[in-house]
Amino acid sequence: MPRADLIVNLVKAGSQGDQGLFRSTVEALAAEERAKRHHQLADKLEANLKLSTGKRTPEVVRAFDGGHGGLLYEINPQRTFDSLLLEDEIRNTLNEVIEEQHRRDLLRSYGLEPRHRVLLSGPPGNGKTSIAEALAAELMMPLLVVRYEAVIGSFLGETSGRLKRLFDFVRTHECVLFFDEFDTLGKERGDTHETGEIKRVVSSLLLQIDSLPSHVVVVTATNHAELLDRAVWRRFQVRLSVPPPSLAQKEAWFQRLQEKMGLSLGHTPKALAKKLNVSSFSDIEQFSDDVSRRYVLALPNADMKLIVNDRLRQWSQRANSKVTDSNN
Numbered sequence: 001m002p003r004a005d006l007i008v009n010l011v012k013a014g015s016q017g018d019q020g021l022f023r024s025t026v027e028a029l030a031a032e033e034r035a036k037r038h039h040q041l042a043d044k045l046e047a048n049l050k051l052s053t054g055k056r057t058p059e060v061v062r063a064f065d066g067g068h069g070g071l072l073y074e075i076n077p078q079r080t081f082d083s084l085l086l087e088d089e090i091r092n093t094l095n096e097v098i099e100e101q102h103r104r105d106l107l108r109s110y111g112l113e114p115r116h117r118v119l120l121s122g123p124p125g126n127g128k129t130s131i132a133e134a135l136a137a138e139l140m141m142p143l144l145v146v147r148y149e150a151v152i153g154s155f156l157g158e159t160s161g162r163l164k165r166l167f168d169f170v171r172t173h174e175c176v177l178f179f180d181e182f183d184t185l186g187k188e189r190g191d192t193h194e195t196g197e198i199k200r201v202v203s204s205l206l207l208q209i210d211s212l213p214s215h216v217v218v219v220t221a222t223n224h225a226e227l228l229d230r231a232v233w234r235r236f237q238v239r240l241s242v243p244p245p246s247l248a249q250k251e252a253w254f255q256r257l258q259e260k261m262g263l264s265l266g267h268t269p270k271a272l273a274k275k276l277n278v279s280s281f282s283d284i285e286q287f288s289d290d291v292s293r294r295y296v297l298a299l300p301n302a303d304m305k306l307i308v309n310d311r312l313r314q315w316s317q318r319a320n321s322k323v324t325d326s327n328n
């Protein structure tokens, strides 16, 4: 294929989020460079391709505006449960929810409904959003994310009306409806005159959630479980606490990274898991991306052990400065 067409394809793949087109175009470019004996460039292209494979690029398909004024946006779910490292209990419970959804006709013939209200709680960066996305992918449903800024808006008095519009729209769709930072809805807004109104909004929201049909799977996430009162907890048939990574999960993460890159990280996955001082999956992901970037940019003379040690040092300094900040 002419080079100009390859470049056009690359831009098209980027703008449309088309992973297949991206992969085939980069492969074609690498092959072309190799044929020209530009082996270093070909190696770099291939290494980058390897690193980008399986990366999360949730594609925002469209923001709904018909019927409810852009109160939601849709993500085309790409995450799978296999790509996440989850505790057995979480995975098993979610598998049950999936089975109940898949076999809801059978349940209904016995007068039963599948569970469809899930509450995820835990510190930031440990997979709550990713779980919602994977659930949608496994159920082959779109993931509809609630846009609080649109729902709450500047006039609190209009919120109940907007919520009604949102729920009227959603109940006719098979989907996973995701409320991130669920606690923000009930938060005080400084103006004490609004407290009564907020309570009305929250109770109207809870009633709406209660009345949703079971083909709408509601997933709510909170980093502050302690801010939710019992009335909220009670609503959710499935309540899961999503913890930071254990040592074994960190080890499994580095094992996977090593396999994905097809080379040693200069330490055993277990040793690396022990050395890296981080408290969330999101941090481990950033560390790994950091290492991968420096590795690719140092090709063909990259020394992985040196790079990993250098980044470990940086991350440990970062962790220490966080501790110092919080002590001051």
Ligand SMILES: Nc1ncnc2c1ncn2[C@@H]1O[C@H](COP(=O)(O)OP(=O)(O)OP(=O)(O)O)[C@@H](O)[C@H]1O
Pocket: 056, 083, 084, 085, 086, 123, 124, 125, 126, 127, 128, 129, 130, 131, 180, 221, 223, 281, 282, 283, 285
């Ligand atoms: N259990 C996990 N296994 C593998 N990767 C994970 C896991 N949890 C999180 N990640 C990675 O960490 C990143 C952040 O995760 P995610 O956004 O799902 O966390 P969150 O709990 O929703 O965070 P927040 O509360 O800040 O919204 C994601 O890009 C994901 O790739």
